[in-house]
Each structure stands twice: as C-alpha cells, then as structure tokens.
Amino acid sequence: xxxxxxxxxxxxxxxxxxxxxLMGMWLFLAxxxxxxxxxxxxxxxxxxxxxxxxxxxxxxxxLPLATANxxxxxxxGLSMALAERMAHAGAPQLARRWIAVTVALGASFxxxxxxxxxxxxxxxxxxLLGLAFEYDGPDAAQAHLFFDFYFAxxxxxxxxxxxxxxxxxxxxxxxxxxxGLQPDRYIRQVQITGMYWAFVDVVWVFxxxxxxxxxx
Amino acid sequence: MSEPGTHYLNExxxxxxxxxxxxxxRIAWMYFATITVFFFIGGLAALxxxxxxxxxxxxxxxSDTYNKLFSAHGIVMVWFFLVPSIPATMGNFLLPLMLGxxxxxxxxxxxxxxxxxxxxxxxxxxAVIAGGVDTGWTFYTPYxxxxxxxxxxxxxxxxxxxxxxxxxxxxxxxxxxHKMRAPGLTWMRLPLFCWANYATSLIMILATPVLSxxxxxxxxxxxxxxxxxxxxxxxxxxxxxHLFWFYSHPAVYIMILPGMGVVSEIITCFARRxxxxxxxxxxxxxxxxxxxxxxWGHHMFVxxxxxxxxxxxxxFTFLVAVPSAIKTLNWTATLxxxxxxxxxxxxxxxxxxxxxxxxxxxxxxxxxxxxxIHLHDTYFVxxxxxxxxxGGMVTAYLGGLHFWWPKIxxxxxxxxxxxxxxxxxxIGFNLTFFPxxxxxxxxxxxxxxxxxxxxxxxxxxxxxxxxxxxVGYLLPMVYFGWSLWRGKPAGDNPWDATGLEWQTxxxxxxxxxxxxxxxxxxxxxxx
Numbered sequence: 001x002x003x004x005x006x007x008x009x010x011x012x013x014x015x016x017x018x019x020x021x022l023m024g025m026w027l028f029l030a031x032x033x034x035x036x037x038x039x040x041x042x043x044x045x046x047x048x049x050x051x052x053x054x055x056x057x058x059x060x061x062x063l064p065l066a067t068a069n070x071x072x073x074x075x076x077g078l079s080m081a082l083a084e085r086m087a088h089a090g091a092p093q094l095a096r097r098w099i100a101v102t103v104a105l106g107a108s109f110x111x112x113x114x115x116x117x118x119x120x121x122x123x124x125x126x127x128l129l130g131l132a133f134e135y136d137g138p139d140a141a142q143a144h145l146f147f148d149f150y151f152a153x154x155x156x157x158x159x160x161x162x163x164x165x166x167x168x169x170x171x172x173x174x175x176x177x178x179x180g181l182q183p184d185r186y187i188r189q190v191q192i193t194g195m196y197w198a199f200v201d202v203v204w205v206f207x208x209x210x211x212x213x214x215x216x
Numbered sequence: 217m218s219e220p221g222t223h224y225l226n227e228x229x230x231x232x233x234x235x236x237x238x239x240x241x242r243i244a245w246m247y248f249a250t251i252t253v254f255f256f257i258g259g260l261a262a263l264x265x266x267x268x269x270x271x272x273x274x275x276x277x278x279s280d281t282y283n284k285l286f287s288a289h290g291i292v293m294v295w296f297f298l299v300p301s302i303p304a305t306m307g308n309f310l311l312p313l314m315l316g317x318x319x320x321x322x323x324x325x326x327x328x329x330x331x332x333x334x335x336x337x338x339x340x341x342x343a344v345i346a347g348g349v350d351t352g353w354t355f356y357t358p359y360x361x362x363x364x365x366x367x368x369x370x371x372x373x374x375x376x377x378x379x380x381x382x383x384x385x386x387x388x389x390x391x392x393x394h395k396m397r398a399p400g401l402t403w404m405r406l407p408l409f410c411w412a413n414y415a416t417s418l419i420m421i422l423a424t425p426v427l428s429x430x431x432x433x434x435x436x437x438x439x440x441x442x443x444x445x446x447x448x449x450x451x452x453x454x455x456x457x458h459l460f461w462f463y464s465h466p467a468v469y470i471m472i473l474p475g476m477g478v479v480s481e482i483i484t485c486f487a488r489r490x491x492x493x494x495x496x497x498x499x500x501x502x503x504x505x506x507x508x509x510x511x512w513g514h515h516m517f518v519x520x521x522x523x524x525x526x527x528x529x530x531x532f533t534f535l536v537a538v539p540s541a542i543k544t545l546n547w548t549a550t551l552x553x554x555x556x557x558x559x560x561x562x563x564x565x566x567x568x569x570x571x572x573x574x575x576x577x578x579x580x581x582x583x584x585x586x587x588x589i590h591l592h593d594t595y596f597v598x599x600x601x602x603x604x605x606x607g608g609m610v611t612a613y614l615g616g617l618h619f620w621w622p623k624i625x626x627x628x629x630x631x632x633x634x635x636x637x638x639x640x641x642x643i644g645f646n647l648t649f650f651p652x653x654x655x656x657x658x659x660x661x662x663x664x665x666x667x668x669x670x671x672x673x674x675x676x677x678x679x680x681x682x683x684x685x686x687v688g689y690l691l692p693m694v695y696f697g698w699s700l701w702r703g704k705p706a707g708d709n710p711w712d713a714t715g716l717e718w719q720t721x722x723x724x725x726x727x728x729x730x731x732x733x734x735x736x737x738x739x740x741x742x743x
Contacts, residue, residue: 019395024322027387027421030422035426037425046450141450144449
C-alpha cells in the first residue's frame with residue numbers, strides 16, 4: 001500500500017478492500033478459536049476425569065482478583081467499542097482517547113494478572129521449570145495437572161493481550177493528528193483491531209469460567 | 217502500465233526485488249525454490265532408508281540412526297514439501313490469474329508466510345544438524361515428552377512455526393476467492409483448481425491451529441515441565457494422538473485435494489472435453505474437506521480408544537470413499553469419447569488416476585476395524601499413504617508443473633524427455649511401493665531397519681524402484697533448467713486450454729492482466 005492512495009493497487013475499490021480486510025480478520029479469529037479449542041478440549045476432558053481434584057485446586061485460585069479483572073477487561077471491550085464508534089463518526093481524536101482508555105484497562109488487567117501469578121508462585125503452586133509444587137490438598141498429582149492448564153491458558157491469553165496492546169498502541173500513534181492521516185483507512189484499522197480485542201475479551205470469559213468458577 | 221516485453225520476471229533483477237516482492241508470482245517461485253530443496257533433503261533420507269533395507273541385517277546404520285532417518289524423511293516431506301507443495305507454488309501463482317485478480321488479497325501477508333515458512337525450515341534443519349529427532353513425524357507422547365533424548369523441541373518448534381505459514385496462505389486464498397473474482401466469475405464458474413485450493417485453505421485455517429496447540433504442549437512439557445500428557449499426573453498420552461490427528465487427518469486432504477484440482481485441469485484440457493459432472497465434482501471436493509474432520513480416530517483403532525468410537529470412525533472413513541469415488545469416476549467419464557493427447561502433463565494426470573485409485577481403495581481396506589488390527593503399523597499402511605501422497609500428490613505436482621511451466625516461464629521444455637520422466641515416475645513408483653503392500657500383508661512392520669530373510673526379495677524390488685523413481689524426479693530438474701536458457705518461446709496458450717490464466721501473456725505482466733477480464737461461460741468450454 002502506498003501512502004498516496006487509500007486503496008491498494010490490486011483492489012478495485014475501497015469497499016472491496018474493506019470487506020477483504022474484515023473477512024481476513026474473521027478467518028484469523030476462527031483460527032485463533034481453534035487454537036484455544038485444543039487447550040479447552042483437553043481441559044474439559046480432564047475436568048471430567050478428575051472432577052474433585054480440579055475443583056479443589058480451583059479453590060486455591062484468587063476469585064476476587066479474577067472477578068475484578070473480568071470487570072476491567074469487559075469494560076475495556078466497551079471503551080474499544082466506543083473508540084470504533086468515534087472513528088466511524090469521523091472523530092479520530094476522540095477515538096484515540098478511547099483507545100488510550102482501552103490500553104490503560106488492558107495494562108491494569110495484565111498487572112493484576114502478574115500479581116496473581118506472583119502470589120501463586122510464592123505459595124508454591126507453580127509447578128514449572130522444575131520448581132517444587134507445594135500443595136496441601138488431596139490428589140496433589142491431579143492438582144499439578146490443573147495448575148499446568150491454569151498457567152498454559154492464562155499464559156496464552158496474556159500473550160494475546162500483549163499482542164493486542166501492542167496493536168492498540170500502534171493504532172494510537174498512527175491516529176495522531178498529521179497531514180497523511182487517511183480517515184477511511186484509520187476506520188478500517190480501528191475496526192479490525194477492535195475485532196481482535198473483542199475476541200481476547202471473549203476468550204477470557206471462557207478462561208474465567210472454566211478455571212475460576214468451576215470450583216465445586 | 218508496463219511497457220511491451222516486460223513481465224513479472226524481468227521487472228527487476230536484484231536480489232532485493234525478489235526478497236521484498238509482494239507479487240504472488242514471484243513468491244510462488246520463492247516457495248518453489250525452497251520446497252525443492254526440502255524435497256531433495258527428504259528424498260536423500262528416503263534413499264538412505266531404501267539402501268539400508270537392501271539387506272535383512274541392519275548393516276549400514278544403527279537403529280537409532282535409522283529412527284532419525286525416517287523421522288527426518290517424514291517431517292521434511294510432510295510439512296516442508298507436501299503441505300505447501302501445490303498451494304504455495306501453483307496455487308499462489310495461479311489462483312489470482314484464474315480468478316482474474318491482480319494479486320492475492322493480502323500480498324504482504326503472502327510474503328510474510330514465505331518468511332515464516334523459511335524460518336520454520338531453519339528450526340527443523342537445525343534440529344537435524346543438532347543430532348536429529350527420533351520420534352517419527354507424529355511426535356507421539358509419552359515417547360516425545362518423557363523419553364526421547366533427541367532434538368524434539370527444535371523439530372516440534374519448526375513444525376509449529378511452519379503452521380502459521382499454512383494458516384496465512386489459507387486465509388489469503390479464502391478471502392481472495394470470496395472477494396476478488398472477476399466480473400461474471402460466479403462460484404459455479406470457478407475452475408476446479410480454485411475449488412480444490414479453497415477447500416484446502418479451509419482445512420488449513422481450521423485444523424492447523426489444533427496441531428499448533430498439540431505441538432506447543434509438547435514443547436511446554438519438555439521445556440517448562442507442564443505435564444498435560446504425563447500419565448503420572450493423571451494426564452493422558454492418547455489426548456495428544458487425538459489432537460494430533462484432528463489436524464493431521466484433515467492434513468492428508470491438504471495433501472491430496474490440490475492434486476485433484478490440478479488433475480481436473482489437465483484431464484479436461486488433453487481430452488478436449490468439459491469435465492463430467494462439474495457440480496458433483498464441487499460437492500465432492502467440499503465433502504472430502506468436511507468428512508476429513510470426522511475420521512481422525514481411524515489412526516487409533518489399536519491405540520485403546522473405545523470400540524464404539526472405533527465403529528463410528530470406521531463408518532465415517534468409509535463415507536469419505538464416496539466423494540473420492542465420484543471424482544475418480546467423473547475423471548474417467550471425462551476421458552470417455554475424448555480426443556486424448558499423450559503429452560507429459562497428461563501422462564502424469566493419468567498416472568494420478570491409477571495410483572490414486574489404488575491408494576484410495578487400500579484406504580477402504582484399512583478403514584475396516586478388524587482388518588486394520590492385522591495391518592496397523594505394517595508396510596501396508598506405508599504403501600497406502602505413499603500411493604496417496606506420492607502417487608497422488610507428487611504426481612499431480614509434477615503434472616501441474618509441466619502443464620503450467622509454459623505459462624510460468626514463457627518457455628517450452630523437451631517433449632520426449634518429459635514423457636520419459638513421467639513414465640519413469642509411474643514405473644519407479646509402482647516398483648517401489650507395490651511390493652510394500654505385499655510386505656505389509658505378510659507382516660513386515662514399519663520403522664524397522666532389520667527384517668527376516670524371507671522379505672528380502674520384496675525389499676530389494678522396492679529399493680530398485682526407488683532408484684527409477686529418483687530418475688523420474690531428477691530428469692525434470694535437468695530439462696526445466698535447460699528450458700529456462702534455451703527453451704522455445706511458448707506463446708500465450710500452447711495447450712489451447714481454457715481458463716483465464718491462458719488469456720494473458722506468458723509470462724504474465726506484473727498485474728496479471730492488462731484489462732480485467734470478464735467471464736461469460738462455464739469453465740472447461742472445450743468442444
């Protein structure tokens with residue numbers, strides 16, 4: 001794409017380009033969904049096999065903090081939706097403000113998540129890298145398995161959050177008031193990034209439900 | 217617009233004009249060069265395997281080395297040659313041309329996918345140099361996680377990385393097919409090559425991520441000590457097989473559908489007849505892609521899954537034979553009453569038809585629960601899937617190269633030599649792999665480097681066949697190379713074929729068409 005024209009040279013018109021971009025993102029999200037599905041599928045099977053052990057292990061997680069995080073992340077979904085709305089309404093600077101809010105909320109989510117991980121690490125609940133696993137409940141082996149899933153799922157989700165945050169920061173910088181800013185293109189970029197962010201939100205809802213809420 | 221005489225190949229000569237290109241035609245060349253290297257690396261491993269198997273005693277290599285050889289052969293051939301083979305080269309080159317588009321929807325992603333592919337290749341090559349990997353191409357747990365002390369992490373990471381290049385290619389193809397078709401090119405006017413690549417792309421984006429997750433969990437288990445497949449913690453090694461085959465069975469169709477697309481183009485052109493039952497062909501392609509997702513358990517009949525699951529998976533597997541048979545019968549019906557020209561592409565196309573039929577029918581045999589208990593993990597299985605992947609896909613790949621070479625390069629290659637190469641492939645292939653059906657039936661297991669003496673005759677036949685096969689692979693390298701220097705100019709449409717790709721010049725200009733074409737007829741309008 002050259003900076004001079006809004007439409008890349010291999011497209012017929014802006015509409016075709018917009019539709020192609022959106023469809024590409026939808027397909028990418030389908031891929032992402034199946035990536036997580038492998039992990040969730042495994043978790044569902046083991047939850048069935050070792051129900052009691054997993055429920056007991058889940059009670060070792062910090063539900064209040066995770067609930068707070070859920071609220072924060074869903075709110076960031078709202079602010080991103082508002083950013084999109086503003087971009088569509090032809091107010092890229094207002095959109096940028098909401099993007100900044102989204103970034104702040106996303107970063108707080110990660111900070112809280114990091115604190116949670118640290119807490120679990122100091123309690124000896126992080127059976128990674130050969131660290132000792134200190135667990136006082138019954139079925140310690142299966143609890144180990146639960147925490148394996150916990151770190152894999154929340155870790156993969158956090159990685160997606162990081163990628164999303166990087167994209168949002170980039171979007172924020174791209175939208176600064178300048179001569180070359182193309183409103184159409186910016187709307188497209190906000191919309192596509194917003195889709196990704198919404199996906200990361202939705203995945204968290206499933207992570208939260210499977211890991212934190214299934215505790216009895 | 218471009219000046220007369222300029223085309224995508226002479227637009228620029230610098231290395232930079234290749235490495236930073238976003239032109240789908242040049243990216244196709246980059247893929248072609250890369251996968252050819254991998255093909256010969258995988259071929260070298262196969263050659264060593266066949267040499268070892270000339271004698272009953274394991275004389276040439278240790279059993280550990282042998283394990284690493286067949287693992288390298290499988291990993292390289294499946295992920296670094298067969299999966300990208302037709303889609304990444306001919307698909308990349310031809311899909312926009314056949315759709316009447318100027319490029320794929322996301323040219324930069326297309327370039328990125330090649331870089332990711334190459335990066336993944338470097339990982340895996342490093343694994344081979346670092347001592348190799350001995351798990352087989354399937355990375356089965358718990359061997360790959362708890363026991364193997366070879367370079368599993370590197371090799372699995374390479375395959376993990378390369379998965380993203382498949383995903384990007386698939387995503388690009390789907391969006392391009394949906395959004396970039398020329399005016400008048402309705403879905404039911406699409407060439408079957410486009411349909412085949414479309415179905416392949418669906419599998420790529422839906423199945424690959426599950427494989428990525430399975431491999432990621434292996435890497436995490438080895439590096440971080442996560443124990444999801446560890447039986448001591450209550451984990452189940454079979455879960456890996458389920459996740460792995462959920463991808464890798466559909467991936468078998470990634471490794472045959474594009475070949476079916478190529479053969480449809482070749483057979484119609486050289487029989488001078490429209491394809492028989494176009495709608496049935498389209499439905500079959502989509503049905504194969506769909507059924508491919510519900511048959512993975514047939515790899516696990518003896519792995520301890522429940523009998524009822526086995527019965528269902530067996531039934532669904534029989535079901536896949538229906539669309540495959542429809543396709544085979546339709547190709548045959550297309551030939552009926554045609555004016556057949558026995559050019560090299562057509563010989564490859566006809567070889568495909570015969571070899572795929574044998575491969576497909578032996579697949580039905582293996583899908584039978586009781587029979588599979590006898591044949592599982594024997595050479596019968598090896599022969600079966602080589603009939604599909606090599607007899608089917610590699611034959612179609614070479615057929616497609618011969619068919620579109622004049623369009624891609626603007627030059628013709630030697631007619632007689634290409635016919636020799638096509639025949640060498642057919643004869644060499646059958647000599648290599650038909651004896652393996654017999655070996656398997658007699659009880660020769662896969663993955664052993666020593667065997668009882670009564671199997672020697674069949675093994676020697678197989679190894680000799682591999683030699684003939686090698687001639688069939690090397691010859692085209694010679695005359696293709698020659699044709700680049702000295703080949704006669706091909707003209708825009710040397711085969712007198714239909715299809716939008718033949719309407720533009722050879723080689724095509726940078727943006728494929730001077731004016732966007734309009735389509736008014738069904739495909740394969742031969743009379």
